[in-house]
Amino acid sequence: MDIFIQLVINGILLGSMYAIISVGLTLIFGIVRVVNFAHGEFLMVGMYGAYLLAAKFGLHPYVSAIPIVLLLFALGAIVQRFIIQPLLSADEHIQIFATVGLSTALMNLALMVFGADLYSVPPSAVQHSIALGGFTLVIGQVVMFFCALALVAGLHLFMQATPLGRAIRATAQNRNAALLMGVRVDRIYVIAFGLGAACVGLASALVMPLYPVSPTIGTYFVLTAFVVVVLGGMRSMYGAFFGALIIGVVDSLSGYYIAPDLKEVVYFALFILILIFKPTGLFGLGRGTE
Amino acid sequence: MTIGETSLPTATAKRPSPLMRLTHPRVYCSLAALALLLLIPLVSGSPFVVHVFVTICVFAALSTAWNIVGGYAGQLSLGHMVFYGIGGYTTALLIQHFSLSPWLGMCVGAALAALVGVGIGYPCFRLRGPFFSLATIAFLEVVRLLAIHFNGVTGGSAGLIVPLKLGWTWMIFREKINYLYIAFGLLLLCVAVSYVIRSSRLGYYLTAVRERDAAALAAGVNNTNVKLKAIAVSAALTAMVGAFHAMYMTFLEPATMFSLSTSIEVAMFSLIGGLGTVAGPLLGTVLVVPLAELARGWLGSAANGLHGFVYGSVLVLITLTLPGGLVGTFGKRFARLIDALPGGGVRVPDRAAPEPAAITGTPGEPVLVADDLVKTFGGLVATDHVSLTLRRGEILGVIGPNGAGKTTVFNQLSGFLAPNSGTVSIVGRNGARATPTTPDAFARLGIGRTFQIVQPFGKLSVLENIMIGAFLRHAGVEDARAAALRVARLVGLEDVKDVEAGTLPIGGLKRLEVARTLATEPTILLLDEVMAGQSQADTQRMVQLIRTIRDHGVTVIAIEHNMQAIMSLSDRIAVIDSGRLIAEGKPQDVVRDRRVIEAYLGEDFVDAQGL
Numbered sequence: 001m002d003i004f005i006q007l008v009i010n011g012i013l014l015g016s017m018y019a020i021i022s023v024g025l026t027l028i029f030g031i032v033r034v035v036n037f038a039h040g041e042f043l044m045v046g047m048y049g050a051y052l053l054a055a056k057f058g059l060h061p062y063v064s065a066i067p068i069v070l071l072l073f074a075l076g077a078i079v080q081r082f083i084i085q086p087l088l089s090a091d092e093h094i095q096i097f098a099t100v101g102l103s104t105a106l107m108n109l110a111l112m113v114f115g116a117d118l119y120s121v122p123p124s125a126v127q128h129s130i131a132l133g134g135f136t137l138v139i140g141q142v143v144m145f146f147c148a149l150a151l152v153a154g155l156h157l158f159m160q161a162t163p164l165g166r167a168i169r170a171t172a173q174n175r176n177a178a179l180l181m182g183v184r185v186d187r188i189y190v191i192a193f194g195l196g197a198a199c200v201g202l203a204s205a206l207v208m209p210l211y212p213v214s215p216t217i218g219t220y221f222v223l224t225a226f227v228v229v230v231l232g233g234m235r236s237m238y239g240a241f242f243g244a245l246i247i248g249v250v251d252s253l254s255g256y257y258i259a260p261d262l263k264e265v266v267y268f269a270l271f272i273l274i275l276i277f278k279p280t281g282l283f284g285l286g287r288g289t290e
Numbered sequence: 291m292t293i294g295e296t297s298l299p300t301a302t303a304k305r306p307s308p309l310m311r312l313t314h315p316r317v318y319c320s321l322a323a324l325a326l327l328l329l330i331p332l333v334s335g336s337p338f339v340v341h342v343f344v345t346i347c348v349f350a351a352l353s354t355a356w357n358i359v360g361g362y363a364g365q366l367s368l369g370h371m372v373f374y375g376i377g378g379y380t381t382a383l384l385i386q387h388f389s390l391s392p393w394l395g396m397c398v399g400a401a402l403a404a405l406v407g408v409g410i411g412y413p414c415f416r417l418r419g420p421f422f423s424l425a426t427i428a429f430l431e432v433v434r435l436l437a438i439h440f441n442g443v444t445g446g447s448a449g450l451i452v453p454l455k456l457g458w459t460w461m462i463f464r465e466k467i468n469y470l471y472i473a474f475g476l477l478l479l480c481v482a483v484s485y486v487i488r489s490s491r492l493g494y495y496l497t498a499v500r501e502r503d504a505a506a507l508a509a510g511v512n513n514t515n516v517k518l519k520a521i522a523v524s525a526a527l528t529a530m531v532g533a534f535h536a537m538y539m540t541f542l543e544p545a546t547m548f549s550l551s552t553s554i555e556v557a558m559f560s561l562i563g564g565l566g567t568v569a570g571p572l573l574g575t576v577l578v579v580p581l582a583e584l585a586r587g588w589l590g591s592a593a594n595g596l597h598g599f600v601y602g603s604v605l606v607l608i609t610l611t612l613p614g615g616l617v618g619t620f621g622k623r624f625a626r627l628i629d630a631l632p633g634g635g636v637r638v639p640d641r642a643a644p645e646p647a648a649i650t651g652t653p654g655e656p657v658l659v660a661d662d663l664v665k666t667f668g669g670l671v672a673t674d675h676v677s678l679t680l681r682r683g684e685i686l687g688v689i690g691p692n693g694a695g696k697t698t699v700f701n702q703l704s705g706f707l708a709p710n711s712g713t714v715s716i717v718g719r720n721g722a723r724a725t726p727t728t729p730d731a732f733a734r735l736g737i738g739r740t741f742q743i744v745q746p747f748g749k750l751s752v753l754e755n756i757m758i759g760a761f762l763r764h765a766g767v768e769d770a771r772a773a774a775l776r777v778a779r780l781v782g783l784e785d786v787k788d789v790e791a792g793t794l795p796i797g798g799l800k801r802l803e804v805a806r807t808l809a810t811e812p813t814i815l816l817l818d819e820v821m822a823g824q825s826q827a828d829t830q831r832m833v834q835l836i837r838t839i840r841d842h843g844v845t846v847i848a849i850e851h852n853m854q855a856i857m858s859l860s861d862r863i864a865v866i867d868s869g870r871l872i873a874e875g876k877p878q879d880v881v882r883d884r885r886v887i888e889a890y891l892g893e894d895f896v897d898a899q900g901l
Contacts, residue, residue, distance in 0.1 A: 035420035083606060090613055092419035093366045097561050098609040100368070100554055105602025111595030215595070219550070223431060226424055265435045268428045275425050276413040 006135050007252045013141035015248020016148040017207060021221060022228040022240040023151060024199030028076075030235035031172040031192035034084055037099040040222025041106035042197050046072050046204025047213035048110060054121040054208075061121055062143075065205035069198045076197025080190045088189075103218070110215035118212035126209045144206045151199065152241050168192055172235070224251075224264075227271040233281025243282065315631035320569070324481075327576075328474050332467070340466045342583045347473035348535050349579050353559040353571035354480040355527035358487060360557055361566035363520040364500030365415065368423045368553050369430030370528055372410075373403040375547035377529025378536030379437070379444060382452050385460070392461040396533040400526035407525030408518050415517050427550060434548035449543035452536060461537040469538050476534055477572075480527050485568050487523070491761045491770070496520055497566070498747055498758045505745035508704065510733030510762040510810055551598070558605050564617030573616055578604065642779060643772035646763070646811050649843030651721065653683040657845050658737075658814055663702055663712035672698040673709065674869035680814065682717075685836065685846045687860030687877070689853070691889055695869040696849045697742055700816055703847075704739040705732040719813055733762060738812030740803040742819045742849070748792030752783055755791045755802055759809030774809055780838070781805040782831060796823045801832070808839065815839060817848040821855055833859055857881070865889065 021043060028036045036042075046068050053064040083102065087095050126140035159165035170178040171188045179185050211217070228247050232239030247267055254266040274282065312318060331343040356370050380402055381395030390398075414425045437444045444450060456462050463469060487493045495516045498506040503513050536542050546552070563574030582597035589596065612619050628634065651657070658680035665673035672695045680686055690696050701707040703714055706729050715725045718735035726732045732739075738759075747755050756774035757767075764770040778784045781801050786794065791802060800820050807815065817836070821829050833855050840846055850856035856863070856877075863880040865873040867889035873880050880886055888896050 035424070037420075083610065086610055090609070093360075093364065093565070094609045094613045096366055096368075096420050096423055097558070098606055101558070101602045101605025101609065103602070104551065104554060105599050105606065108595040108598030108602060112599060115594065223427065227428075230421070230424070259439065261439050262435065265432050265439075268432045268435075271428050272413075272425055272432075275417055275421060275428075279417070279421075 002134065003256070004253075007256055008249055009135055009137065011249030011252030012245050013137065013145055013248070014251060015245035016141070016145040017203060017244075018221075018224055018228050018247055019148040019241045019244035020144070020151055020199055020203040020206070021225045022232065022244050023148075023155065023237050024196040024203070025222075025225050025229050026196075026232065026235060026237055026240040027155075027199065028193055028196035029229065030237075031168060032080065032084065032088075032189045034088075034095050034099065036193075036196070037096065037222075038079070038103035038106060039196075039200060039225060040218025040220070041103045041110075042072060042075065042200040042218070043204050043207070043221055044110060044213065044215065044218040045075065045106060046201045047208050047211075047217065048114065048119075050205050050208040051119050051121060051213055055119075060124060061205045061208040062126075064208075065202060068205045069201040072201030072204070073194040073198040077190045077194035079197070080193030084193065085186060085189065107215050107218065114215065116215065118214050120212035121208055124209055138210070140206070140210045147202065147206055148241065148244075151202065152237060155195075155237060164191070224267070227267050230271055230274055231282050233283055236281070236283070239281050239283050246282070313633040315628050315634040316625070318633070319628055319631070324478070327477070328470065331470055337466055338587065340470055342580055344466075344469050344473045344538065345583060346575055346579050347470070347477040348531055348538075349556065349559060350572045350575035351473070351477040351480040351531045352528060352556045353563075353575050354477070354484050355524050355531065356556045357560045357565065357567075357571045358484055358524040358527075359517075359521050361560055361570070362487065362493060362496040362500070363517045364496075364566070365411075365517060365521070366419065366423045366557065367426040367521075368550070368557060369426030369428070370524075370556055371532075371547070371549050371553040372426075372430045372433050373407060373525040373528035374532030374535070374552075375433065375437070375544070376403045376406060377532030378542050378547050379450075380529070381533035382450055382536055382542055383443070385453050385455075386450075391459050392533060392537050393459075396530050399529040399533045403525040403529030403532075404522040407521040411518050411521040412514070415514055427553075430548055430550060430553060434544045437544040437548060444544065445542070447544065449541055452540045452542070454540065461534070462540065472534055473538075476531055480531070481568065481572060483523060483527060484571075487520075488568050490767065491765055492516065492519060494754065494758055494761060494767075494770075497750065500566075501747040501749065502745045504706070504729075505741065505747065505806070506758065507706070507729035508733060508739050508741070508745075509759045509806060510730050511758070512728075512730045555601060558601060561615055562604065562608050564615030564619075564621065567615070567617040567621065569621075570615050570617040577616075640775055641768075641772045642775040643764075643769065645776070645842070646773075649813050651682050651717070651813075651843075653681075655682050655717070656680065657682045657717045658703065658847075659715050660699070660703060661713050661715070663699065663709045663714070665698055665702060665707060665709050672869050673702065675712075676866070676869070676871045677712075678703075678864060678871065680845055680847055682845050683840065683843065684861040685840055685848065685859055687856040687863045688847060688849045688866060689851070689856060689863060689880075690866035694866045694889075696866050697818060698869075699866065700739065700818055700849060704737055704816055705729040716814065733810055733812075736811075736813035737816065738807035738810045738814070739816035740800075740807050740818050740820055742822075744796070744799040744803050746791040746794070746799055746802055748790070750791055751788050752791050752794065752798075752802060752805075753778060753787040756783075756805045756809045759806040762810045773811075774805075777805050777809045781808065781835060797825060797828045800824060801828075804832075804835070812844060814845045814847070817846065817850075819849055819851060821850055821852045829855055 025036060025039050028034060049068050049071055050061040050064045053059040054061060083098055087098055126143060129136040129138050159169055167183045168188055171183055171185050175185055224247060228243040229240055231246065232243030250267050251263050255263040258266060327343060327347060331340045359365050359367055377399035380399035381392045384390040384395040384398060385392060410429050414422055417425055438447050454462055456464065495511050498511060499513045499516055506513055559574035559578060560571040562578060563572065564570030585597055656679045660676060660678040663673050663676045676699055688696050698707065702709045705726060713725055715723055716735060716737060718724045724735055726735055747758060753774050756777050757770045760770040760773040764773050778787050781804055783801055783805055786798065794802060800823065804820055821832050824832060829852060836846060836859060848856065860877055862875065863877050864871060865880060865886050872885045872889060873883045884896060
């Protein structure tokens with residue numbers, strides 16, 4: 001039983017990392033209505049950024065979080081402005097190809113610059129574990145869990161209580177009506193894409209002390225993030241948050257009880273089943289396949 | 291590479307059979323260009339050049355096969371290497387365990403891949419754009435992880451070496467040029483299959499389903515079936531190429547056999563060349579692969595990631611600048627140049643089909659009976675116990691205020707909506723009574739419907755739009771074309787038959803709706819506001835047309851807001867308000883009915899008039 005509880009705890013902590021990535025993906029899909037296949041590569045860019053800041057200036061990734069978040073916001077905004085925006089009225093497959101192409105280009109750019117080697121930041125205290133009531137928790141993961149909570153709470157307040165947040169919600173619900181009400185929809189999209197990328201920036205700074213970075217790290221995380229987003233109902237930030245925790249737990253349990261190398265098979269199978277049988281997500285919060 | 295098409299090959303489709311007309315410049319230029327893929331490496335003799343051309347042929351074949359699903363059907367699979375891997379592993383394992391020749395293994399792999407393709411497509415085709423792509427990626431990942439996990443069978447991550455037995459039986463050669471012959475043969479096979487599909491009914495149907503699935507359903511196309519055929523063919527071809535490529539590399543590992551990045555590359559070549567065209571995937575591959583291979587040859591490992599970076603950047607640039615790809619953008623102009631060569635420009639004269647046989651049956655017998663239909667959307671009762679009987683040979687007008695639920699009733703009469711309760715039974719073309727459930731089944735039985743909001747296949751020509759309907763009764767392209775031309779004349783669209791449908795004005799689009807539906811040769815015609823937005827003269831023509839149609843024995847039921855037209859046209863009128871059938875009868879009686887006037891003008895007006 002103790003093992004089971006420990007696994008669930010591990011799963012929830014792991015899930016909080018997916019939560020931060022997935023909330024960003026959901027923001028972009030929910031508002032701009034574009035599936036960002038390059039989302040994982042944004043994470044990779046952020047992680048290399050955190051690595052460089054640590055290697056050159058000795059900054060702890062938690063400190064680099066601030067410049068990285070700003071950098072990723074800018075990257076997201078630029079991508080929206082110069083790649084997605086011209087394609088908003090294009091066929092859907094053209095949008096898919098554009099973000100897939102971006103993903104391929106960024107991944108291989110990293111391969112050219114850094115090679116295929118793994119890079120990590122110098123060890124720090126956040127890799128250590130603490131014992132709590134007989135269970136062990138990795139400090140860095142606990143930090144991530146609270147950051148995920150704070151992120152969702154912060155975005156919730158932002159969306160509900162600020163004029164910009166209201167404009168974003170209005171745009172997400174009905175683009176044309178928002179336009180008619182004087183909302184500058186193009187600018188909202190740029191901000192939304194930037195925010196989505198900024199979430200990944202936060203994730204990359206938090207992940208960096210725990211995982212080494214490589215050009216393909218994005219693919220590894222983003223496929224899971226897609227599973228989470230579909231599970232959470234595609235457009236709901238809260239759905240994505242809880243979906244991420246569920247996937248974390250599924251990951252942790254199936255890795256232990258089934259086979260470590262089959263845990264992805266379990267949640268990809270889950271992903272396919274949900275897409276097919278419950279496209280509104282586990283909590284019925286979205287309207288995914290429309 | 292020289293066949294230039296955009297969405298559909300009007301000129302190529304006019305030829306009765308492609309091989310009959312070797313003298314046509316499109317045919318001989320294409321063959322000459324294809325032959326270069328064989329001749330250049332033969333002349334050069336360099337093993338590196340041969341390797342590059344084998345790679346070109348393999349990727350061009352893969353991309354051409356992918357295009358059948360990704361381009362023609364518009365289902366963007368990003369996990370297509372799952373079929374390639376299945377072909378490769380099946381072949382290798384059959385050699386290893388049963389000493390089965392890879393030629394046979396290739397066929398087994400193809401059959402298996404087709405089955406898997408149908409298994410993936412059946413549940414996933416309902417997913418919209420990016421979610422279909424994600425699902426295919428998920429399938430690819432699952433298969434790759436399983437291939438790693440079951441290392442007893444596949445050799446796992448360590449890989450699997452193909453047993454090295456030399457000779458044509460075992461598809462392993464010392465002379466590399468032999469590989470080129472096979473790769474080239476596979477490419478020819480893929481291009482030929484792609485071409486045949488493109489210029490057949492299946493190709494037209496795939497385009498129709500991709501552009502407007504509702505209109506395709508109304509034209510009697512079984513959307514899922516058509517796409518499943520496409521994915522089965524595409525998967526089988528991909529698996530055959532995978533089988534050959536495994537023999538060529540003599541080594542299989544899950545990371546390369548089920549690679550996501552290769553899946554993306556294959557799709558990318560199609561986009562660069564032109565999605566949904568026959569020549570596009572080949573052209574894209576020929577342009578991009580040599581660059582990447584040469585860069586790899588010259589720069590070696592220093593160029594690690596370079597070709598991927600270039601691929602990705604090119605992909606983004608193409609989406610921003612040439613979303614139609616090379617063939618889509620320049621194909622028409624290029625085709626005109628080609629057609630100017632000797633042998634081009636010979637046109638088969640247009641032929642219009644004769645009238646279809648008159649519809650038989652007893653005038654006045656009920657041909658469509660809707661019994662107590664109820665349809666609710668959440669709390670809204672959109673159809674409230676509506677019963678209707680349509681009699682053979684009559685014109686029944688359906689009127690009612692906006693939002694009364696007329697189109698909802700139509701949707702139930704044509705299978706687009708399933709009623710919560712109640713039944714729709716019709717007398718099919720064969721005279722038997724039936725209760726179909728899907729729109730395409732309704733269409734096959736002889737129910738034709740138009741859409742209030744017009745649903746043209748925007749990128750097809752007017753005539754091709756009508757052909758989509760005509761294919762329901764005429765499987766051959768030439769027969770369908772002739773039947774479509776007959777309808778185009780009848781409806782008055784012959785002058786614009788070669789115009790892209792998306793450019794027609796609203797009046798033309800309304801007539802095109804009727805034309806596409808008429809081309810299915812219906813016995814019962816459901817017209818949804820075909821006169822809305824028409825000029826006075828066009829309305830007169832439409833009234834005349836509907837009368838002509840009825841005189842051919844077709845039973846007509848029409849929703850209309852144009853009172854004057856519908857009153858003069860109809861034998862009977864049914865009035866729907868708030869989801870209920872409030873009156874039914876002869877036009878002159880219905881207009882005097884108190885409930886009808888109330889529905890249109892309100893109770894106060896009725897009281898004021900003292901009716």
